[in-house]
Amino acid sequence: MLSFLDSIGYGNWILHALLWLPLVGMALVLLGPAARAKTFAFGWSLVLLVLSLGLWWAFDPGVGTFQFESSTDWISSWGVSYAVALDGISLFMVILTAFTTSVAILGSFNYIKKHEKAFYALMLLMETGVIGVFISIDLFLFYVFWEITLIPMYFIIGVWGGPRRIYAAVKFFLFTMVGSVLMLVAILYLAWFHHQQTGVWSYGYQDLLQTAPLLATTGGLFAPGLLVFGAFALAFAIKVPIFPVHTWLPDAHVEAPT
8 A cells, every 4th residue: 555655646745635625625516506515525525535544554653753744935924834744643633534524424414404505515614624723834824724614613503503503603703713813822922932033934833843942931920931822722722622611612512513
């Protein structure tokens, strides 16, 4: 299997394919007939699942660094790059995302009766957002995909949910937006601090790893490092969610379609 994957240059294109093919599928679902939306979306998601399984053989567990890494300048003046890669944790999360997307689409066949094209298009959009979160190694890019996941979740809950779906969708959106703002501030501060230390703007994960520990060397209780950590921790706590910022989840998941 590994020799076959090497022969087709699998490692050079797989992350880009898994990231952007769901958007291609989304466009095709919207352009195609409503009667075939669910079967096409399910078939498309199965193709992505099969493609993702190759990661199991192509990934080398003996290497302790990122693999399949690819980076291209995106917003050069800000130091933002389109940078993606995979490590041992995101390997499992990407495959799991491809698998659960197929299961979720299949599980919606008999439940979703209205606006089917929009529903299955949003499901594929969410797959792009979630995979982007797991493979981004540029924090600005990570934040973009983090935000993209909120859009389909909001509409899936609000349009196809239960009797209290609007309340649940708005509550979900407000909670997660608070976390998103905190995370954005923390990311911008890390990039600014890196610029202060090196003279170079960068949102690259590896670059920020070099300078971020310096944040903890000054300050006390309100040290910049603690504030940045607190912003990230609260943003993730809301998303997980963890007590006491968990109250959006019962409403959202009760009202959301299965």
